[in-house]
Amino acid sequence: MKNLSYTPPAKSRLAMTTALPYANGDLHIGHGSEAIQADIFARYRRLAGQEVIFVCADDCHGTAVELLAASQNKSPERVLQEVGARHRADFARAKISFDAYHSTHSPENEAIAFAFFDELKRGGHLQRKTVPQLYDEQAGRFLDDRRVRGTCPDCGRKDQYGDACECGATYDAIQLVDPVSTLTGARPQVQDAEHLFFKIEAFAAEIRAWLASGAVQKEVRAKLLEWLDEGLRDWCITRNGPYFGIPVPGEPGLFFYVWLDAPIGYLSTLQHYLQEKQSNKNWADIWSDENTETRHFIGKDIINFHGLFWPALLRGAHVPLPDRLHAHGFVTVGGHKMSKSRGNSVTLAQLLDQLDADALRYAIAARMGDGITDFNIDAEGVAEKVNSDLVGKIANIASRLRPIIAMSDNLLSDSLPDSDLFDQALVLAGEALACFESVNTAAAVRSIVSLADLTNEYVDREAPWTVDDPDQRRAICTQALAQFRLIAALMQPICPGLAGRCLAVFGLSKVGWDELAIPPTGQKITIPPRLFDRIDAAALSCLGEIQSGKETVQ
Template identity: 35%
Template structure:
């Protein structure tokens, strides 16, 4: 299997809205790897476009220097959150340039490339043709204000920038004019029928599929794959002043990053993976704001060059704060760097997992809800089970577990739940995984409360005391195996505490006659001071 995330844009740091997707995909990849699947996880920096050019100009450095700096920062941020990429590249990589050129020529050979005269919005003050994301105006369909030049975030309509009502340039805050320019287009109508067949193979969930069908009610329009200078990207062969549009070379980097991985590790035959009848699987995680590109333009490119298309496109909603999407312009950005000054990465991974499902609903981030969930679930329920069980084992049994389980039936109940948890992991219902794990934690703690091991000390029944506390440790171990893909740092600490690895295949073999370490704090409570300082 090959798993990809959409690429972080190389004009700024990763924030807690961006990291949602990487966490979602990483949890799924870690789960699959625990089960022994041959799975590879790749991503890349999206390093081209007008925004890169403008940002570098603002910082008075070259675009290459900017993307190099951001690349290092992104790598660091992702590693801090334990995002387990097998290869992380850049769309500016020479491997990607080679593929972009080859694919362009192949599309041209297959009569999918057209040259057409277009009318575009032009910023007179800055002397630049305006990209869609640098224009705002009123939606021509639902009349919502403050919408970008390519699609409306309110009604979901897709349109041309020149159709916007009262457009304004975000660069100069002036009204743009209309200008002519020759551009290169990808003729989507030629591959329309095959795309329609493909999108009904289960690759998309129903709500997205229904939206896509609306686009196919009429013939698909040709897609502009070129941009005028000034621009930062790959130049188009045979056109001195034209560049490939960022949305052409960015998805092609899924292919080039895979190729780069193959070269580095010699993992599998690249052609076998990308050929039309490949038996391998391709899973792509994206946000709902880029569905149009990944479910239409990207597969159109693949169809045009006779490459395989994605097996499944997994779409998530946005992270919102007080009901609004996290936005730089609105000042609601919380960078990963800032987050890690006050909290750890496992806490956000757990919080997002508790809210992530297969739907594309937005996830509301709330600090009070976050701290309550972490303290209640991880500290008071999961970790507390290990703490209270191990205290007796340390004091009376030199940290040695008993030779048998005190309650085999209860252990088997925990084992049976593994199938349900697997089902939820498989289908991206991470919120349901968390619910099942907390149910098990409640049952395990209730078991410990009912057995009242502190009263057994008085009765001097050492064997029974050891068995009850060992039972608590074994139930904790099962819970931690189930939750390992979600909280990798806590899992590593747990492995050091239990002196054993947490493997899914080991759940049927309880830890018996096994010595564990002295319990040390596995997880700290989130206090109010952290929250106040954070705010």
């Protein structure tokens, strides 16, 4: 491909995931942003000809689901069914192209959790300990992490759960300062309880080697190494009943801690996908295959679990580590971080009720870089970016040429009048592809917009509406529309709806990256009257109803 710099994926298959949304409420804008970032990457790789298996699931176990079910006088299973249906519907509306969406409350997840547990026991990686634990005398039960809140012992932030703080620190519930039971409001007492602990320090060297391989971003690696240097504490992997989760085999009254079976959900959903496809392979055949690349997309608030505990758990079960762990920053709305627990989050459904899915995807893509820096969206910014770029620059190329090419019977010339200009366009296309590969969608957007600017400048300069010669007029339109097709192809991962309408101009449903350099010459085209509608910032009320003057966190 002339002047198109592009290297296809090294492996023939990609198995990738987003973090599993917890099943105690609706998806919020943070879930949507992560899913959009990952979906853009999945679509980009599919267009490279790679087999992509993109999976996710609801994270179903733990106290929060149990409490939600009790508050609604429903069984946890009923709540999971209802929440799961809403999650699937919202992701579908956002055009997230999951190949499978499942649940951690499933036979597949239980079976793989049991298999992991057996491997940890067999390898001598578990230790039984009697530990002090918070006990609510009024409720007559031990308090798991989600039934107690207090002040973080690391940063001093108030109203934190009993296992992890919003600052990223992890700890035992007994370490909380001024703990309070969420069941009764009483201050819990300390009693001894017997639990199983996973000795993850034994895997520190393997985790360090994995980090050195480039599996995570530099800033994530630095934080994980900081925790490694402090030493890895044994991790309690059990909780006392009653607890909504997977029972520990041979341990009456104990259940797996949700953070043990939740990441296993990545593998069990892969297993579910293969079963639905009636494949003769199982999850391990795919995950461990040397021709499979494995990737996780997560938020920076859970890098401790995914960068330390999960790799140790995988190695304890003799499973290869993921090739890449990509973390992203928090999304803020109008400068405020979202928090479902604090009641000021914007749901994905609210956004999609007021905003076209392609517009939302573009607004998110334009702001998400390849690092963990937080990014902001607001009504004015979204409207300005969508109207300026999608309507004013990209769709406008076709719209302004529609009456002119119609004068030539909508027939493109047999060749391009300016091959050097098309080569410049291909350079920008190559830059966009490189940005997709590095998961820098904001930079990819900039390259695509630069290509649109290059094309609009060409149309302005040549002014085909002033040209009397029909062949010359047609040639100018052909040049600009060939570059428009290039733009449409590059927009496929970001805005599949808009890209589809733009490619339909040329009678195409998709364009793979190996077809980018082929200009659409000598063919009939059909440009519709409208390709994308402007949006009104005033209509995006869900982005303007955020409380101010209040500390909020993702």
